Structures are given as C-alpha cells and as structure tokens.
Amino acid sequence: MYFIISFFFFFFSLLGVLISLIMSMTSSIYMSFWEFIFFNSFKMEYLILFDWISVMFMSVVFMIFSMIMVYSYDYMSGYLFNMRFIMLMGLFLLSMIFMILSPNLISIMLGWDGLGLISYSLIILNQNKISYNSGMITLMMNRVGDIFLLVLIGFFLKNGSWNIIEFYKDSFLMMFLVIVMSKSAQYPFSIWLPLAMTAPTPVSALVHSSTLVTAGVYFLMRGIELMEEWMLGGLMILSLFTMFYSSLMANFENDMKKVVALSTLSQLGLMMFILCFKHKILCFFHLVTHAFFKSLLFMCVGYIMHLMMGFQDIRYMKFLHKINPMLLMMMIYSLLSMCGFFFLSGFYSKDLILEYFFMSKVSYFYLIIFYVSCMFTVSYSLRLIILMLMGNTKNLIMMSLTDYNMKLYSMIVLWLMSLILGSLMGWMFISGKVIIIFGWEKMMILMILVLGMIFLGVVIKLSNTMLFPKSYYFVSSMWFLDLILNIYVNKVVNYMKLEFMFFEKGWGEYMLINWVNEFEKIVFYMNFLIKKVAFILLIFVIIMLFY
Template structure:
C-alpha cells in the first residue's frame, strides 16, 4: 500500500503534512508532525517489506529460543522507531524514533547474553549517544525559529548562523548513526546481534537513519560542511573496503561492506546528489538484507561457526542458498543489470563527470575495486575449494522457512534497480564521458576480481617477512586500530584519573578531614563521657580523697 501511494504521490508531485498539537510553550508548539511524500512512503514500503521477510526468516532461525516472542516484539519496536523517524519532518518527533532505534538496538545486540555481546552493546549505545546529544542540542538551537519543523526553514534560512550550527550538529548525529570515521568501530561490533537483526539493521533501519536524515537536510549544508562530509565519506569507504579484505569473520566482512556503501552514500550526498544517495540506499537495502540472510543460513548449517576459513565447497551441499548469496554478492559488486549496478554505476559516472579533484576520483574507484575484491575473496573461501569443517552431514538446504524469506527478496535484488530507476528519474541523467572513463568502472571491477582471487591464495607462514605482513594485515583488519582507540583510548585516562581520585581523595584526605575522622572523634568523646557516667560515684569519691589530700 505504501508503495502504491508513493507512486501516486510521485506522479501527482504531491506531499501531505499532518500536524497534531501536543503542547505549546510561549510561541513554540510541540507538534507530532507527519510528512507523507513520495520519498518517505517509498522508503517505508522498503523497510516494511524487508522487515516482514526478516520476521518470516526469524521464525526458523530463532527456532528453539525460549524468548522468541520477546525477540519478535523487539524487532517490531525497532521497525516502529524507524517508521517514526521516516515520517517526521519535526526534530522532536525525529528524536523519538532516533532514540528508539538506539535503545532497541542495544537490547537486540545484547540478546545473546555473554561478555562479548555486552561490550558490543555498550560500545553501540555510547557511540550513538554522541549523535543523540548533537540532535538534542540542535533542538535547543531550533528555539530561534517559530517551530521545530525543520522542513520549513531549511531553504530560506540557509545562510543563517543558527541554521548552519544546526546543520553541523545534524551532520555529527548522522555520522555517529551511520558509523562514519571516527565512529566506525561500533558497526562490526554490533554483529554480536542475532543474524535476522543484522539483516534488518544493515539494510534498511539503524545505519541508514543517518543518511536519510541528511537527505532530508540536504539543502541546508554549506560548502565547507559538504567538503568535510565528502572527505569523511570517501575515507570511510576506503577504510572499510581495505579492512574487509583482511577479515575472516563472515558477518564482519558483510558489515564492513555495509560501512563501505554508507561511505559511498555519504560522499555522493556531499557532492549534491541526494536523490542518487537515496536511490543507492534503496537498492543497497535489498541485496544487503539478502546477503545477511544467506550468511545466517550458512552459519546455521556450520553449527554456529562464522570463520570463512572453515568453509569451502558449500555450493555442492547448499546450492539454493549459495545461488542467492552469489546473486546478492554480484549485485553488491555492481554486475551489469542487477539492482546494485544501476545506482553504483550512475554514482561513479556522476563522480567522473564532476569537476572535482583527482584524490576523490581515485579513492572512489579504488574503493569500488576493493568491494569486488573482498566479495570474490569471500566467494573463493566459501564456495570454491575444499570443505574444512567437522562433517558434511550438518550441511543441507532444507531450511524451508528461511529460504522462503530470502526468496521474497531475491526477485527485487535482480529487478529492483531498473524498476526504481524508471520510477525515480523520469528525466534520465545525461552522462557524457570519454570511452576510457566510461569503461573505468568495468576495468576496476575486473581488476578487483583478479586481486580478490589472488589475494585468497597466499597463506601467511611464520617467517620474519610474514610477521611484517601479519602486523600489516592485523592493522588493516582492525580498521586502522579504530576500535582500540575508541574504546581503550577513551577509557584509559578517565579510569586512571578516577582511580587516583578514589585513592587520594575519596579514600584519603576526604576520609581524614571528612566523615570518617569526625565520626572517630565523636565516638571517642562519647566513649569518654560514657565511661564518666558509668563510674560517676567512684570518680566522685576519688576526687573527694584527692581534695582532702590537697587540703
């Protein structure tokens, strides 16, 4: 229904704003505002479709779980928060959805209760809090205008100082939610969540919330902010692509590929192509959800093992899952005429046409090459070669409900790109490039395939040269040491300072001058008085004798 309404609104060029007045303070009224236009309706239809497939998939994936109903309820709350965020043109109602996403994602990441999940959940929640605070501050700055409906002020107040400040804060919020550098470390950590949640989070909900907010705020950004965002986006894309080539955890590779695509969306948004960013957001949602579902199927069959070094030859035992996996992977690479191709290729060609600098151009194409190389490395490890795990008996393709969930999505992974292209761009983009630049995307794709397959073959032995390679690969795989810096680096000094304050002040001088010492003095004097009262007759007689002797 959402989808067909979206088509109707698109054809009529129609938007609908509904306002419910909740509370009025001075001239600022707190409203629950709902904005229905083609963009929010289209995105909502995608979120609802993907989440419905994920819920069907969870029925079998979470089979035997004691709290299955609780899990499904959490997923519903997650989707509901996202709906709130999509339809709000109002900063206060956006905050409801925004914080709802943060809170429910914490509950879902710590769903399997162990120390790793708790750490990951804490990292996710605290990183996202930075963005929430930025959003709260921008709400405070919006008091300079008549209401919190930013949609009215974005265009006309573009050069106003308050609006600039608000746009800076909103960009900070979006950077934490969409895990751009330097807030990237929570995204692979959030893989501690059950796979259906990962599928939902990485395709259409949590991480895309930041991009969606910036798409809504696209006209309020000034040039400096856009250059900054462009740089951050391209660096994130490059870093994630590089890291995924050294990673061995199946879910983390797919998570890093999400990060890479988020960097791509952010950077094209910073170049002014907000409609392209939205287009890529939708096509990416389709194949990424399918990718995670296939990964979940594989993990299920491997008795919960996620290491790709243990896989191999899965295509023989699990043909249908592997077909879905390959189609989604090729769509991610941008193989012509699958859904990922339409958005990715268009973005690359627009970047080629823009008169920017060589750095952005090179990083874009290298990152695209990396995408292809880690995808083919993943295919090499999982599909080709020998099976390296316990027994072949655990592998089968009879997870009918899970396959049903994936089957609903795979049709759109193949056809969705072209369909959206015809819908969203009634007048096609005019691309005019020399032959070499036009073929550039194809060249880096082919180079990426070759590098990915070669890269998979060499094995590190423990020689001195290899140790250097090992250090380098550890550095790359740990996302340029970002998780260490953002956890240990931020915790070490405050905790150390807290320890010193505790030892010297709380347990030291403040005890001496404060409660403990006062208590000891009072206790001693009261003990003395008590001694006097208990023995007052004796003391009186002794004093009498002393008085007589004195006389």
C-alpha cells in the same frame, strides 16, 4: 504469530510501493499538521510528510521486515522468549516509522532514541559478555548523536518551530552532521557497526542493512539543502575515508559476518559521499537497492552459520556448491550486486554513481581514492565467492544438514524483489538523464573489475604467507581505532564514576556521609579520652583520700 505479522506487513509494503509510484508520477505531496501548543509565538506541532520518497522507503522497510519474520520462524525456533523478540522488533519498526514520516525534531528524537535503545536490547539478546560489551559500545556511540540532537532542539527553539522544512542555513547545523555520522557509523564512530554483529542474524538483516544505519543517510537527505559547503567538504573527506579503510579491512577479515558488516560500512560511506554533491535521488536509489541485496546477504550468512553450527570462519566453508546450490546462487547474486556487476540490482545505481563522478567537479585525489575503494569492494566480494566455491567437503563433519525451508522461501522472495526493483527504479526515476563521458572514462569503470581481481591475488598471497604481520594487524584493527576508542571509553567511564561520586552523591550523600563518619570517629576518640582522663582522676582522688 510470525506468519500473521509477515502477511500484514507484506500487504502494506506492496500497497505502499503502488502509492509511491502514483505519487511520483503525479508529483503529489501530502502534509498534515497537528498543533498542540501555541505560546508567545512559539508553536509545538507534529508534522507528517507523505511524499514518494518517504512512502517508498517505508514500503522497503515493511517488505524486509515481513520476510525477516518468516526467516525468524526457523532461525529463532530454539529461543525461549519469542514474544519478547517479536515485540522488540515491532518497537524498532515503530521507531523507524516515527523517523521516516515526520521531519520534526521532536518526532525524530523519539524515533532516534528508540532506534538506539531497542538496537541495544537486540544486540544483547544472546546475553553473554561479548554481547554486553558490544551493546554498550553501540549505545555509547549513538548517545553522542542523541546529545547533539537535544542541543539542536534547544537551539532551534528560538525559531518558534522544530520542523526541518522551516529551518535556515546556520553554522550551528554542524551538529546535524555529527548526529548523522554517529548513527550511520562514519569515521570516527565506525567501531560500533562490526561489534554489533554479535546480535542474531535476523536483527542484523533488518537493523544493519535497511533501518538503523540508513537512518542517518535518510535524515541527512531531508536536510541536505541546509548544509553549507564547508560542512559538506568535511563530510566528504570523512565518508571517503570510511569507505576506503572499511573496504580494505574487509579483504583481510576472516569472520564472515564481520566481512558483511564492513561491506555495509563501505556502502554507507558511498551513500554519504553521493549526498555531499546533493544528489538525493541517486543516493536514495542506491539506498533502496542496497537494502534488498544486503538483507539477502545477511540472511544467507545466517543460513550458513546454522549449517556450520554457529561457526563463522570463511576459510572452512569451501563446500556450499555441493550442499545447497540455491543458497550459494543467492549469496553470489548479493555479492555481485554489491560489486555492481552487469544488469544486477546494484549495477543500475552503482554504475550511475561511478559515471556521475566523472562529470562532477571533484579533485583527482578524491576520484582516485573513490575508485580504489570500489576496487577493494570487488576484491573482498570475489574473495568470499572463491572461498565458497573452491575446496572439498572435509569439514562436513562439523555441519548440520537440516533443511530450513521457511528461511529459503523468505530469501527467494527478497531475491526476486531485488532482481526486479533495481531495473524498475532505474527506468522510472533515473531514465531521461543524460550522462556524457569519454570512452576511456567508461573503460576505467570496467577496469575496476580487473584491478579488483588482481588485488585479490595479492590479498590471498599476503594472507597465506603473513609477510607483514604488523601491517595485517593494523588493517584488521580498523587502523587502531578500536584500541584508541577503548582507551577513550575507559577514561570516560572512570570520569563518569568520579562525577557520580562528587555530583550525584555530593554534599547530601557522599561528602556529608564521610564527614559524619569522621565526626563519629572524633566523638568516639574524644569520649574514649574523656573516660580515660576521668578514670585517672578517679584513681588520683582515691589515692589522695587514703593517703
């Protein structure tokens, strides 16, 4: 079953890439309208938009999904409900297609809500307490965006249409940004993404690399022209802060899967920051390259976790170069691509981004924070590489040396696609653009690698000595965001219980039942009192008769 589904989607992904290239060269756009309600100048219609961006993104999702199906054949072999897993993944993909192809708020609502609910079902797939808590926090964070999307649907009812291409600039579109931020885990909605790593690795490789988290980026890409400057300015600050603190936190995290999740959070902040300058093509370029090498990275992490019998601490993984060199090679490739190392897939998009910011009108403060965040990215990527390369095989006793060939084959295909796609997209869509910067600015980009290595030495020193334990806890707890949101979530849950008792169980159920109970007590006491008085009067009458 896994292989049939994989072959089907792999074929359609290759076909989609070919169609996307043809549509890009011919500048073709195809739109299909289906009107099913027209009442008093209000029309409810379903719009399907085919352009090279939507077809390319759908092909990328199909390609990653097909390889994850092959990967899941080995990874989920011990899972009893394989059919349930396949159906959930298929429904998740269907929700993503709804959102990609139709720039209509009703269709987006179907896809958006489907992504949230099915991701919750996939996160709690392991059915333990940690998974339930993580799934509930993820669901509640995404519910915020769903509520604002419903409000936006009601607001644009006055337009007579829910198609985004027919919208106009309005301050009410600030809700649009809240919707995007909740789905793409921007601050202060960032906490759910690291917690969602309790899901199985195939879920993380699909959901948290190329679909769910990038849905917000893609949604904003479609409506970026509607945003006013003050909205984009606020989003710029929040995305830059998300990029900074997530990349800093990844340098002090020891859970391997959570490090990869924080790297995804950092890259999402980078994409949002690019979009604030309305550079859609460059953002989409990085989104596609990131989807491939981050999916590959998640799959490598899952392979290592199977070798380590589920263990995830990176401090005990100093032997991969002696166990599986092919796996180590692909993981190092993914990490170096994330750094933007020369002539890898991430280089073609990230180098353009770094050069573009020297040409843009942006504050020096923003520029410094942006480049420091890139330096942190280099640091935690090299930290993972060093921890996997240096050391001995003293931990082999806790390893499973079983070969998982299907996992390795799917990872090799993704690696080859990632290797080709970065340069291919760079030549086809970005070629011909002239970027003019000074020599010292270009050297500054190269200095990020050197500064990242220096900062890595500082991180290793601090991790070994624990000189500042409180600062370490501050950084590793997402700057106390998890504590703040836990308090907030508890208050919300308690308030919801109170509202449920007074509104859902109001006059008809809760309060009336209480009143009936109280009335019954009063009747009981009055009945008891009457019987007592009657008995006393009876005794009194008998005494008077015989007296």
